[in-house]
Amino acid sequence: MRKFLFRISAFVFVISLMIPVLASGDEGVLERVKNRGRLICGVHGSLPGFGFLNESGEWIGFDVDYGRAIAAAVLGDPSKVEFVPLKAPERFPALQTGEIDVLIRNTTWTLTRDTQVGADFAPPTFYDGQGFMLPKELGITSLKELAGASIGVTAGSTTELNLTDTMRALGVDFNPVVFEEIDTLYNSYEQGRCDVVTSDKSQLVARRQVLKDPEAHVILEATISKEPLGPVTVHGDNKWNDVVSWAVYATFFAEEHGITQANINTFETQNPEIQRFLGKTGDIGEKLGLSKDWAHQVVAAVGNYGEIFERNLTPLGLPRGVNKPWTQGGLLYAMPFR
Amino acid sequence: MALNSTTSPFWRDVRVLRVLLQVLFLIGVLLLAGILYANMLSGLNDLGLTLNLDFLQSEAGFDISEGIEYEPSDTYLQAFWVGVVNTLKVSLIGIVCATILGLIVGIARLSSNWLIRTVAAIYVECFRNIPLLLQILFWYTAVILQLPRVRDSISLFGDVFINQRGVYLPAPEPTSGLRIWGVYLLVGLIVAAILYVLRARQLRQLELPGFRAKWALPAFLIIALLGWFLTPEKPFRLDPPVLRGFNFVGGISLSPEFSALLIGLSVYTGAFIAEVVRSGIQAVVKGQREAAKAVGLNESQILRLVVLPQAVPIIVPPLTSQYLNLAKNSSLAIAIGFPDVFSIGNTMMLQTGQSIPVFAMIMVSYLIMSLTTSAAMNWYNRWINRVRR
Numbered sequence: 001m002r003k004f005l006f007r008i009s010a011f012v013f014v015i016s017l018m019i020p021v022l023a024s025g026d027e028g029v030l031e032r033v034k035n036r037g038r039l040i041c042g043v044h045g046s047l048p049g050f051g052f053l054n055e056s057g058e059w060i061g062f063d064v065d066y067g068r069a070i071a072a073a074v075l076g077d078p079s080k081v082e083f084v085p086l087k088a089p090e091r092f093p094a095l096q097t098g099e100i101d102v103l104i105r106n107t108t109w110t111l112t113r114d115t116q117v118g119a120d121f122a123p124p125t126f127y128d129g130q131g132f133m134l135p136k137e138l139g140i141t142s143l144k145e146l147a148g149a150s151i152g153v154t155a156g157s158t159t160e161l162n163l164t165d166t167m168r169a170l171g172v173d174f175n176p177v178v179f180e181e182i183d184t185l186y187n188s189y190e191q192g193r194c195d196v197v198t199s200d201k202s203q204l205v206a207r208r209q210v211l212k213d214p215e216a217h218v219i220l221e222a223t224i225s226k227e228p229l230g231p232v233t234v235h236g237d238n239k240w241n242d243v244v245s246w247a248v249y250a251t252f253f254a255e256e257h258g259i260t261q262a263n264i265n266t267f268e269t270q271n272p273e274i275q276r277f278l279g280k281t282g283d284i285g286e287k288l289g290l291s292k293d294w295a296h297q298v299v300a301a302v303g304n305y306g307e308i309f310e311r312n313l314t315p316l317g318l319p320r321g322v323n324k325p326w327t328q329g330g331l332l333y334a335m336p337f338r
Numbered sequence: 339m340a341l342n343s344t345t346s347p348f349w350r351d352v353r354v355l356r357v358l359l360q361v362l363f364l365i366g367v368l369l370l371a372g373i374l375y376a377n378m379l380s381g382l383n384d385l386g387l388t389l390n391l392d393f394l395q396s397e398a399g400f401d402i403s404e405g406i407e408y409e410p411s412d413t414y415l416q417a418f419w420v421g422v423v424n425t426l427k428v429s430l431i432g433i434v435c436a437t438i439l440g441l442i443v444g445i446a447r448l449s450s451n452w453l454i455r456t457v458a459a460i461y462v463e464c465f466r467n468i469p470l471l472l473q474i475l476f477w478y479t480a481v482i483l484q485l486p487r488v489r490d491s492i493s494l495f496g497d498v499f500i501n502q503r504g505v506y507l508p509a510p511e512p513t514s515g516l517r518i519w520g521v522y523l524l525v526g527l528i529v530a531a532i533l534y535v536l537r538a539r540q541l542r543q544l545e546l547p548g549f550r551a552k553w554a555l556p557a558f559l560i561i562a563l564l565g566w567f568l569t570p571e572k573p574f575r576l577d578p579p580v581l582r583g584f585n586f587v588g589g590i591s592l593s594p595e596f597s598a599l600l601i602g603l604s605v606y607t608g609a610f611i612a613e614v615v616r617s618g619i620q621a622v623v624k625g626q627r628e629a630a631k632a633v634g635l636n637e638s639q640i641l642r643l644v645v646l647p648q649a650v651p652i653i654v655p656p657l658t659s660q661y662l663n664l665a666k667n668s669s670l671a672i673a674i675g676f677p678d679v680f681s682i683g684n685t686m687m688l689q690t691g692q693s694i695p696v697f698a699m700i701m702v703s704y705l706i707m708s709l710t711t712s713a714a715m716n717w718y719n720r721w722i723n724r725v726r727r
Contacts, residue, residue, distance in 0.1 A: 034341045089684050095692055096385055117691030118385035148583040155672075155681065156688030164410045175585065176401040178685070179675040184479075191483040192502055193594065195584050235385045329364065 440611025
């Protein structure tokens with residue numbers, strides 16, 4: 001009996017030792033990624049152009065390339081990244097619990113998300129807006145004509161809230177049809193369960209390409225919201241957020257200065273900022289906790305912003321719009337590399 | 339005893355040990371729960387999150403496709419309540435449908451007719467061996483969404499429309515004639531009650547088994563019908579659904595999401611209930627059936643008066659688990675976009691970031707629902723068993 005009691009107390013003792021182990025998450029994400037030797041990145045999974053698994057089983061897309069860029073910056077190898085496809089409702093819990101290191105999944109930056117869901121945002125990589133897609137044969141051109149329509153939308157998205165806000169403001173009554181999976185959403189739109197489907201315009205363009213007859217569907221002129229989409233890191237890890245942010249700025253900077261995947265190895269310059277950027281002088285890499293040539297690795301791996309865009313989004317017919325460097329009148333603006 | 343208590347120390351005393359072990363176990367459980375809770379709080383703290391329920395009072399801002407009265411400007415709590423009611427609705431109707439289906443199929447599986455028996459067996463084996471999620475998606479995408487589009491709706495009797503957006507029926511609107519008809523119904527009910535008592539008394543005197551409502555039911559129906567035709571204005575006016583713009587307006591409608599979920603749940607659980615019913619019937623001692631036959635009862639009387647009454651107490655406990663399963667399985671609604679409590683909870687979690695409180699609310703809702711169901715079924719079980727004895 002005494003032995004038994006001893007065992008129980010030993011068990012309790014061991015459990016109490018585990019308290020600090022369970023409770024501590026002291027290791028930052030940057031160290032976690034370096035120790036693991038691999039980045040785990042949450043992506044969309046079924047959105048052509050952004051996050052998509054192609055026929056040969058490779059991850060491709062705009063968001064996927066940013067995952068590779070971060071892997072290149074941190075680990076010096078763009079292939080050392082594992083992509084985890086996430087549904088909209090799964091993305092923030094996956095980030096909160098540390099299941100993924102970074103979330104790059106068409107996620108809109110909003111105040112509530114920034115403050116309430118344990119997320120910190122890196123600079124937006126794509127400035128989008130919400131639009132509406134419907135069959136051309138309906139001949140509808142404005143939102144007011146949508147009274148009584150069944151409108152399909154994904155659950156738990158900012159689009160769901162924007163849709164409700166806009167229609168309330170216009171005084172237009174509609175029937176929401178809410179799906180968790182975007183595949184179910186577009187499938188039921190195509191089948192005729194809903195008259196209209198609403199989402200980020202980039203998503204509508206991307207998904208229109210894979211409908212049976214893309215020509216039969218139009219995207220309305222109206223844009224009802226601002227949707228700044230960008231990478232997200234877990235709240236409270238500033239060091240990691242810095243790394244992700246500057247990896248994004250690196251792609252902006254490279255485009256501003258005409259540095260491309262092709263010319264980076266031979267890029268000759270007397271511009272001190274570019275020399276710092278390429279790691280030839282200074283210690284900006286060290287300040288971030290990265291290697292000297294991290295930015296060089298990023299551009300060598302995925303190219304500059306323009307190249308990433310042209311590789312993934314131009315084939316879908318998406319115009320650059322405001323997603324151009326500020327020098328050309330766009331919104332992309334790299335902070336000084338100093 | 340005296341010898342024992344003086345020589346053995348307290349840790350050898352069985353009575354002390356029993357209490358001590360339980361206390362230790364309790365401490366262990368509490369400690370573990372405490373560790374998990376502290377771990378959760380510290381994790382949340384690292385993320386800068388706090389646990390509170392204040393968000394329930396703020397405006398939800400999202401719309402819900404079906405359910406009780408609700409506006410996007412209502413609070414999260416009201417949105418959650420819409421989900422609870424939707425879950426209750428689909429579970430209750432599902433339980434009724436699954437029970438009827440299961441009862442019929444369970445009896446059919448024991449039929450002496452080869453065709454009926456085989457069809458019932460095929461139904462049971464197919465539907466209980468395919469995952470429910472797959473079945474619900476099948477009913478939704480392969481059956482309901484394949485119905486004609488709104489503009490090409492199938493129309494029955496002129497006023498009933500079936501299309502891929504649901505089934506639309508004319509809604510009965512009460513008129514001023516309803517009050518007069520109500521009087522007829524009341525009279526019918528009183529007459530029926532008197533006839534029921536008389537018939538019951540007669541059967542008892544004759545010591546015969548029989549249908550006690552044999553006089554009461556027709557009497558009630560005749561009076562009700564008579565009232566319907568004698569009332570100057572018909573008690574109900576039909577409000578037919580009309581195609582206006584994109585969709586049908588007016589009338590009663592069943593959404594495709596609700597229909598697919600209901601069919602999926604009823605057919606799946608019905609297969610399990612059929613097996614429960616069959617095993618219950620087969621568990622009744624064979625001699626009972628043979629004795630009933632010897633007394634001269636016919637097949638339907640044997641089933642109704644001898645076999646089923648003895649099978650029901652055997653059926654009820656496993657039936658309860660099937661009801662609980664059905665209610666919990668209704669959370670698969672999220673796959674096809676029916677706004678049940680889980681689906682709305684999910685949206686709330688995303689919009690507010692308060693995963694843990696919302697998860698707790700969802701769990702508590704299912705717990706209350708399940709405990710109420712099993713309490714009711716246990717009460718029913720005790721009641722029938724008391725009547726039998």
